[in-house]
Amino acid sequence: MPRPTPGLPSRDQILQFITTSDTPAGKREIARHFGLQGQEKISLKALLKDMADEGLIDSERGRAFHQMGGIPKVTVLRVTDITDEGVALAVPESWHGEGAIPQLRVKEQRGRKGPPLGVGDRLLARTEEAGRGWIAHPLKKLARGEEMVLGILHREGDRLWLKPVDKKERRELLVSDAGDADAGDLVLAQKAGRPPRITAKVVERLGDPFAPRSFSLVAIHKFEIPDVFPDAVIEEAGIVPRLDLGEGREDLRHLPVVAIDPVDARDHDDAIWATPDDDPANTGGFRAIVAIADVAFYVRPGSALDREAKKRGNSVYFPDRVVPMLPEALSADICSLKQNEDRAAMVCHLTVRADGNVSGWRFTRALVRIAANIAYEDAQAAIDALTPSPPLGGEGRGEGAVLEAPSGTSSPLPPLPTLSPASGGEGFDFALTETALKPLWACWALLAKARDRREPLDLDLPERRVVLDEMGRILSVAPRERLDAHRLVEDYMIAANVAAAKALEAKKAPVMYRDHEPPSREKLVALKDYLATFDLEFALGQVVRPSTFNHILTKIGERDERPQIMEQVLRTQTQAYYAPANTGHFGLALGSYAHFTSPIRRYADLLVHRSLVGAYGLEAGKPHLRGGGRADGVAPTTALTGEEAERMPALGELISKAERRAMEAERETIDRYVAAYLSQHVGDVLDTRITGVQSFGFFATVEGFGGDGLVPVSTLGTEYFRYDEKTHALIGEESGDAYTIGQRLKLRLVEANPVNGSLRFELVEGASHLPMRRGGPGKDRRPTGRRGRPANIRHRGGKR
Structure with missing residues (x-):
């Protein structure tokens, strides 16, 4: 980077220097790079403190500066995908935030010179939150980096393809260079190119994805969890x-x-x-x-x-x-x-x-x-x-939830083991x-x-x-x-x-x-509407305490609807977090x-x-050491x-x-381990409970074992099903039959994928269970038709 003329640099100039520097950048290095002297150094110190307070940078005891976790206002992004419309999608190059790495839509300037952005490109960008997503405004294109993907190799003819382990990655990639890896290996690969010619080059062979102790290795690489101490x-x-x-x-x-x-x-x-x-x-x-x-x-x-x-x-x-x-x-x-x-x-x-x-x-x-x-x-x-x-x-422990074992299962799975008392140290x-x-x-x-x-x-x-x-x-x-x-x-x-x-x-x-804050009014309104479908009243004007929810569960006792109501009460709660401000x-x-x-x-x-x-x-x-x-x-x-x-x-x-x-x-x-364990029971009919409902189908978990699996709505028969967002249910237009959270039913396990932890179920023809009745026209009828024939969907709210 050329040496700039003397004068206090802007925030963007400082961020660009920090993110492109080959060595740790502290106040001294920043001052030297920008040629600052005397009073300018004092002003720089104040500016860096302001930037730290604003969350733009982080400092280590006043010396080395780096960017904060999360999405700063200005940060380095890496392009990971290009949409069919040609819009570049990028992620923060350094991310330690909640859940999956957020994806930003890059808003390129009109009339911009040079080739369009491609997968693997790096850029310094200003970010802003827009609606439910994030937008990035490029400031400068940086030296090209690497977009890594974790996946499993499989062979088709004379070509190797990479199947990503992330369930959200639907596209398989042609492998341009496999190194010493072969079909069946779990690998870390580098993505390159632009659609439709994105390829993958294997940079590290991680071994057999189905071998013992591989499932945690997948998570460590996927979430970039530091596992080697310097x-x-x-x-x-x-x-x-x-x-x-x-x-x-x-x-x-x-x-x-x-x-x-x-x-x-x-x-x-x-x-x-x-x-x-x-x-x-x-x-x-x-x-x-x-x-x-x-x-x-x-x-x-x-x-x-x-x-x-x-x-x-x-x-x-x-x-x-x-x-x-x-x-x-x-x-x-x-x-x-x-x-x-x-x-x-x-x-x-x-x-x-x-x-x-x-x-x-x-x-x-x-x-x-x-x-x-x-x-x-x-x-x-x-x-x-x-x-x-x-x-x-x-x-x-520390979070306020009883963790009790669910009821037993009558499925063909082996009985849950009873562990003998532990030895307790040396006895x-x-x-x-x-x-x-x-x-x-x-x-x-x-x-x-x-x-x-x-x-x-x-x-x-x-x-x-x-x-x-x-x-x-x-x-x-x-x-x-x-x-x-x-x-x-x-x-x-x-x-x-x-x-x-x-x-x-x-x-x-x-x-x-x-801190663990009370539920938001929006979630309380949703809970009120949901409880009303079970003829349970929930007053929004009351002071909501934990006991408020306990009393709801006490009121319903051991009714069949208890599991699904409990699931909804849980979804109403907020996520606990750490902060120096006390909210209780x-x-x-x-x-x-x-x-x-x-x-x-x-x-x-x-x-x-x-x-x-x-x-x-x-x-x-x-401090001094024992023994000299x-x-x-x-x-x-x-x-x-x-x-x-x-x-x-x-x-x-x-x-x-x-x-x-x-x-x-x-x-x-845990989901991967559960899928690996249940893969021995593909084809079996299992006792399950519905844990989530969307317009495209519902998710169910195996009683006593866990692991969420999808039942696509296209497998429910020929009847029209609509998604009711208030009741979190798929409801048959003719029969009024419904599939809703908490409902227990028998399903056949048709797929268990240990690599990504996914399960897939289907209804059992002739099974004795029935969907719940929620009223509506033709309520005495049940869904009929050939299983597997696509159904037309009407949905109210939610996402497909």
Whole structure:
């Protein structure tokens, strides 16, 4: 790039320099490139701060600048497709946002000279939101880049073709260069050319797509999840475990603190303890401890570990592997609360009154020695052996949803396996039942009473668990069992999370809240219209609380319509997110809520820990290594820095998007495993439940296993079906029969594709099930005609 004339550059000029620079660009490099001197450098600093506040750029401790996640106002785009009308479609070259990468329509200037844009072209563009989409206005065409696609090779004659694994990619690509890959291989390829001559060049062979442990690899590549730690991060991860823990830590190693986790947990970042309170002012109450791994001590602001953790945002959990936020030297070792090992912890001390309310809290840095790592099943078995009792109920861990197993299936699928109790680390010491578990359960009984008075959102949501053998092969897909032990841990974690938020508020310190806003009026109106079809009233003028939805579900009891109404209530809720502005947590019915309990796997929790360190003077001493050696390069502070505090809004947005990316990757991977498992049952008639309805057909899931599959409307017979958006139903014009969300029916599985996780079903001729009756002309008739004959569709609203 030629050197510009001196003078303060514009925002666009700075962005162009940052995005085209071959090396990291900081204030010094920008000033040198634009020939700035004296007062101009001071003005540049102010301009860069404004650009960071506006979300145009991100800075790393004032040195290296790069573009923010999401869609900035000015950014680099890569052309991925050309429509039949010749319009270029592009995506951000760097994207860490929600779900799939957004696609922008490039609005090229009239009379523009030079060849039209093609797939793989890169451009610096100004972006704007238009209606439901985005438009890009090119500023400058950049050096050509690569458009990558993940797919499977197959041969037709003497040619190889690439079939993308993404269900949204409908076009197969002719392979121009396969390298050492062959038909059947999963590959990463580079797209080139313009329609109709777009080709693919294989750049990496990933192996057999149907081999064990391949399904998570597909998601890692598709969502561009960082899964390899840079050398600098690995090097630092080898040094920080040797940091001296310093003086002044509270010594809690004499307490029987226990960590209760899933049997297959790879890291242990929380442990709990409780005892009856001997304070006469708190008769019948308890003192409790929630000990959390002191990750902030090892991962310090501005360090290589910190930068990588911030980029990842969270750990991503797949059935066969974890892509951790932190290297294993920390996540699975020094920061993991392991049995009989001394560990640094950030501890929340809680005072629980007899009515279950938390009346006080304090935070300390401490040393703990975990008495046992106990599996949920073992903890529950130990308690049940003493005092069997009915479940107390509760909400999902940190999010307010009950995760109960769905009803069984009468399909020809094999029965769901019953897992034997877990071993619990090195073996569960049942002496801990008296000293640790019984007091924990007694204190939890009080917390549960307070939670029941609060009435958080209580939805039954199935959670699937893929069980693999030691070779990574699928043994089963089963719902996770929901135990009181799960609810107990959740309620302790929620209490600590609330305490962290309120403790920081008391000091007027920065808080990264976990916000969950009430449903929008638009969604409430849609729910009202939907409930009216079942003769259920829903007043829009009332103050909507979580209990409002709980009462709806209580009112319908165990009616057949319960599953579909519950699905619609769930769709009414908003997506939780991270932000420094408090809007409360609607689902948990809490006014202040933050995530404090999982800093190994969530960057948001790490920020909350740092803020607590600064607010309550919990800073450790100057860093030095145990056993000698220098701690050069280790940041002296473990508290939240001023720069981090200023950037909390941008950080909240980035980690919220990283969380949604992880959720989508995990969900898609589970779908692939489910499809692989069900591929053995193609042709079988299965018990299913409808999970979604569109004008082109409906989606159904296999009861007890999950995985959504399509039933095309063209296979429903010769009757006209219309899509009713209010009731989310396909309704027969003549019979009045309807297919709607939540409805159970038997379907034949005709296709299960493990590569993209898709299923396809069809109705069963002569099956005893009937569609639901919704009234209308000819309501005594049922759909007839030859299955598979296309039907004419009328739809009201929605998309085809």
